[in-house]
Amino acid sequence: MAILPCLVKGMRDYSSLQLYRRNYILSIIRSIYALYGFEPIETPALETRTTLTGKYGQEGEQLIFNVLKSGNFLGGIAEAISPTEHRKLKPLISDKGLRYDLTVPLMRYVAAHQHQICFPFRRYQVQPVWRADRPQKGRYREFLQCDADIIGSLSLLCEAEILKLIYDIAAQLGIQNFCIKINHRGVLSAITDPEKETLFCTIVDKLEKIGFQQVVTALQEANFSDATIASLSLLQNFKGSNAERLIQLQTAIGHTDQGSKAIKAFTDILAQTHTLGLPDQVCAIEPTLARGLNYYTGLVMELTIANSLVGSLGGGGRYANLGNLFGATGLVGVGFSFGIDRLYDIMEAQNLFQSIPTYSTEVLLTNMEENGATQLLHLLRQLRVDGFKSELYPEQVKIKKQLTYAHKKNIPFVVISEKAGSVNHYCILKNMQTGVQNRYSWSELCDALRTALAATC
Numbered sequence: 001m002a003i004l005p006c007l008v009k010g011m012r013d014y015s016s017l018q019l020y021r022r023n024y025i026l027s028i029i030r031s032i033y034a035l036y037g038f039e040p041i042e043t044p045a046l047e048t049r050t051t052l053t054g055k056y057g058q059e060g061e062q063l064i065f066n067v068l069k070s071g072n073f074l075g076g077i078a079e080a081i082s083p084t085e086h087r088k089l090k091p092l093i094s095d096k097g098l099r100y101d102l103t104v105p106l107m108r109y110v111a112a113h114q115h116q117i118c119f120p121f122r123r124y125q126v127q128p129v130w131r132a133d134r135p136q137k138g139r140y141r142e143f144l145q146c147d148a149d150i151i152g153s154l155s156l157l158c159e160a161e162i163l164k165l166i167y168d169i170a171a172q173l174g175i176q177n178f179c180i181k182i183n184h185r186g187v188l189s190a191i192t193d194p195e196k197e198t199l200f201c202t203i204v205d206k207l208e209k210i211g212f213q214q215v216v217t218a219l220q221e222a223n224f225s226d227a228t229i230a231s232l233s234l235l236q237n238f239k240g241s242n243a244e245r246l247i248q249l250q251t252a253i254g255h256t257d258q259g260s261k262a263i264k265a266f267t268d269i270l271a272q273t274h275t276l277g278l279p280d281q282v283c284a285i286e287p288t289l290a291r292g293l294n295y296y297t298g299l300v301m302e303l304t305i306a307n308s309l310v311g312s313l314g315g316g317g318r319y320a321n322l323g324n325l326f327g328a329t330g331l332v333g334v335g336f337s338f339g340i341d342r343l344y345d346i347m348e349a350q351n352l353f354q355s356i357p358t359y360s361t362e363v364l365l366t367n368m369e370e371n372g373a374t375q376l377l378h379l380l381r382q383l384r385v386d387g388f389k390s391e392l393y394p395e396q397v398k399i400k401k402q403l404t405y406a407h408k409k410n411i412p413f414v415v416i417s418e419k420a421g422s423v424n425h426y427c428i429l430k431n432m433q434t435g436v437q438n439r440y441s442w443s444e445l446c447d448a449l450r451t452a453l454a455a456t457c
Contacts, residue, residue, distance in 0.1 A: 008141070009135050009141070010133065010135035010140050010141025010142065011140070011141060011142050012140065012142075016358075016360075017358050018344075020356065020357065020358045020359075021344060021347075021348075021353050021356060021358075022144075022340060022344060024353075024356045025173065025340060025343055025344065025347070026126060026146070026340065028169060028172050028173055029126070029146050029169055029338060030124070030126065032165060032168050032169050032172065033124040033146075033148050033165075035168075036122070036148070036161065036165050037122050038122040038123060038124040038148050039122060039123055039124070040123070040124055040125065040126075041106075041109060041123050041124075041125055042125065042127060043099070043102070043105040043106070043108075043109055043125070043127070044099075044105075045098055045099060045127075045128070045130075046067060046096050046097070046098065046099075047096065047097060047098075047099050047104075047105055047108070048095060048096050049066070049091060049094060049095055049096060049097055051104065051105070051108050052064055052097050052099070052100060052104065054325070055104050055293075055294060055295055055322065055325065056100060056101075056104075056293055056294060056295075057198065057202055057292060057293065057294040058202075059202060059292065060100065060292070060293060060294075062132070063100065063131040063132045063133050064097045064098070064100050064131075064132065065097055065098040065130045065131070065132050065141075066094040066096075066097045067094055067096045067097055067098065068093055068094055069093055069094060069095055098129075098130035099127075099129050099130065100129060100130070100131060101129055101145065101293075101337070102125045102127060102129060102145050102147040102337065103147065103149065103295070103319070103322070103333075103335065103337070104295075104322065106123065106125065106147070106149060106151070106333075106335075107151075107322040107323055107325070107326055107328070107331070107333070108326050110151055110323065110326075110328060110331060111323060111326035111327055111328035111331070112326075114328055114331070117151075119151065119152030119153075120150050120151065120152040120153040120158070121150070121151040121152055122148075122149075122150050123147075123148075123149055123151070124146070124147060124148045124149075125145075125146075125147045126144065126145070126146045126147075127144070127145065128142055128143065128144050128145070129142075129143065129144075129145050130142050131143075137309070137310070137345075139311075140341060143339060143340070143341045144339075144340040144341065145337045145338070145339060145340070146337065146338040146340060147316075147335055147336070147337045147338075148162065148165060148335055148336055149333050149334065149335030149336075150162070150333065150334055150335065151323075151331060151332070151333040152331060152332070152333070153332070154332055156265060156268050156269050156272065156299075157272060158334045159265075159269050159298075159299050159318065159334055160269050160272035160273045160276060160278075161276070162301070162316065162334060162335065162336050163180060163182070163269070163273050163278060163283060163301065164273055164276040164277065164278045165336070166180055166301070166303055166314070166336055167180065167278050167279075167282055167283075169338070170303060170313075173343065173347060173352065174347070174350075174352045175305070175313075175343075175346060175347065175350065175352070176350055177305055177306040177307070178282070178303060178304065178305055178306075178313070179282065179283075179284055179303075179304050179305075179306065180282055180283045180284070180301060180302070180303055180304075181284055181285075181286040181289050181301065181302045181303075181304055182266075182269075182283060182284070182285055182286065182289070182299060182300070182301045183285065183286050183287060183288070183289035183290070183291075183299070183300050183301075184261075184262035184265055184266060184298060184299050184300070185197075185201070185262075185296055185297055185298060185299075185300060185317075186258040186259060186261050186262030186265070186298070187235070187249065187253065187258075187259065187262045187287050188200060188201055188204065188288075188290060189258040190253040190256040190258040190259035190262070191227075191228055191231035191232060191235070191253065192224065192228045193224075193225075193228070196222075196224065198294055199222060200219070200224065200228070201290040201291070201292065201296075202290075202292050203215055203218045203219055203222065204232065204288060204290040205290040205291060205292035206218070206292075207236075207288055207290070208311075212233075212236055215232075216229055216232075216233075219232070231252065231253075232288065234252055235252065235287035235288050236287075236288050238287055242266075242270060242280070242283070242284065242285050245285045245287065246263060246266060246267065246285070249262070249263050249266075249285075249287065250263055265298065265299060266285060269299065270283065286302075289301075289302060291315055291317055295319045295321065295322050296317040296318065296319055297318055297319055297320040297321065298317065298318030298319075298320065298334070299317055299318045299334070300315070300316070300317035300318075301315065301316055301317055301336065302314070302315045303315070303336075303338070305346055308346065310342050310345055310346055311342065312339075312342075313338065313339060313342045313343055313346060314336060314337050314338040314339055314342075314343075315336070315337060316334070316335050316336030316337055317334065317335075318332070318333070318334040319332065319333055319334070320332045358410050359409060359410040359411055359412065360389055361389050361390065361391050361409060361411045362388050362389040362390065362411070362412060362413060362449075362453060363383060363388050363389070363390045363411065363412075363413045363414070363415055363449060364390070364391060364392075364393060364402070364405070364406045364409075364411045364413070364414045364415070365379060365380050365383070365390060365391070365392045365393070365414075365415045365417070366393055366399060366402045366403075366414060366415065366416045366417065367392060367393040367394065367395060367396050367397075367402070368396065368399065368416070368417070375417065375425065376392055376417060377392070379415070379417065379427075379442060379445075380392045382442075382446070383415075383446070383449075386446045386450075388446070388449060388450075388453075393405065399416065402414070403430075403432075406432055407432060411432060412431070412432055412433060412453070412456055413429060413430065413431060413432065413449060413452060413453070414429075414430040414432060415427050415428070415429055415430075415445065415449075416428040416430060425441065425442045426439055426440065426441055426442070427439070427440060427442065427445060429445065429448055429449060429452065431452065433456070
């Protein structure tokens with residue numbers, strides 16, 4: 001019985017066209033990361049449960065893909081646990097999981113190699129992550145993240161550089177109507193009980209998804225005070241420019257220690273980004289922006305598109321305590337992560353892929369009955385020696401079929417070799433886009449092809 005060719009929900013295959021486009025996005029991101037002095041690292045897909053757990057909050061940890069222990073993972077379990085205590089079952093049958101993000105593995109890596117690393121450590125990482133989430137538009141179970149982090153510095157210049165980096169990448173990709181929203185955890189800390197701050201941020205993080213009234217209901221059910229809810233409502237209604245919002249924040253929370261620190265951080269960071277060349281209107285203070293991950297402690301940021309249902313195109317912020325969990329006391333960091341899949345969706349919706357090459361092969365060498373195989377292989381070898389991405393059609397079939405093949409693969413040029421046996425071999429170079437054909441000797445072909453390809457770029 002044949003196996004049904006189906007995908008696991010939330011996972012995707014990628015066609016050549018999609019990969020050409022994704023690779024274009026990645027090339028822009030990597031080039032700008034390098035421009036800013038970030039260096040690449042990679043970490044394994046699997047991490048231990050002790051590495052992954054205790055960092056993302058209760059809701060985040062429910063989305064970790066746990067991997068079963070090898071061998072008889074159920075041995076002795078029936079006697080050790082009752083069926084109703086399923087949460088206790090995970091550590092008994094699983095000691096590892098697929099990485100949830102790239103930040104926690106980064107801090108594990110830094111803690112393990114801190115004596116070899118030069119600080120401040122600027123690293124970038126482009127790798128897939130996995131989340132056992134409910135699949136929907138713009139949300140997948142496997143997706144590619146592109147992180148850039150600066151580890152080992154408390155300077156707010158790091159935040160300013162990250163914000164300018166986000167802008168440079170979005171602008172270079174040609175994305176329209178984007179905005180970088182920023183907030184500071186001190187803003188939310190200033191209006192809630194310190195012991196319930198993590199829960200408060202987790203609930204407020206759902207604001208755009210479920211709406212303000214449902215957030216209020218959730219806060220009431222979690223026994224948050226009326227004063228906290230009223231303060232959140234006040235922040236929700238702030239309007240105007242960043243300068244005007246800073247004035248409103250000063251009035252609302254400037255009298256608190258957390259609030260005054262947040263306002264000072266906003267003021268310094270915005271001044272530094274202005275000097276770096278970040279347009280003032282691109283970056284907007286959003287006092288209710290929370291970012292749901294537990295490890296953020298300072299500035300948080302998101303890249304968003306106006307009037308889009310895709311959600312944020314990336315997020316990040318400052319974290320101060322992750323290093324402590326791995327024995328690297330005092331190692332603070334700040335970073336940002338782009339979601340490639342959402343970037344792709346937005347760029348496709350905004351028709352930004354029109355000028356990106358969608359082919360690998362540059363020239364197809366046709367295979368005709370009257371041509372000798374030896375001569376064709378010799379020409380194919382010469383084309384590749386000269387650096388042309390080329391292929392020989394493997395079968396001797398009608399020219400129409402071979403041209404159709406070239407058209408479907410978006411191959412820009414086709415070489416049709418004339419009958420072998422003459423002293424001076426000639427061939428036809430056909431431009432598949434314009435239909436123009438020119439006749440060249442074999443000695444002239446490579447120069448003509450190089451000129452023709454340059455003209456199409």
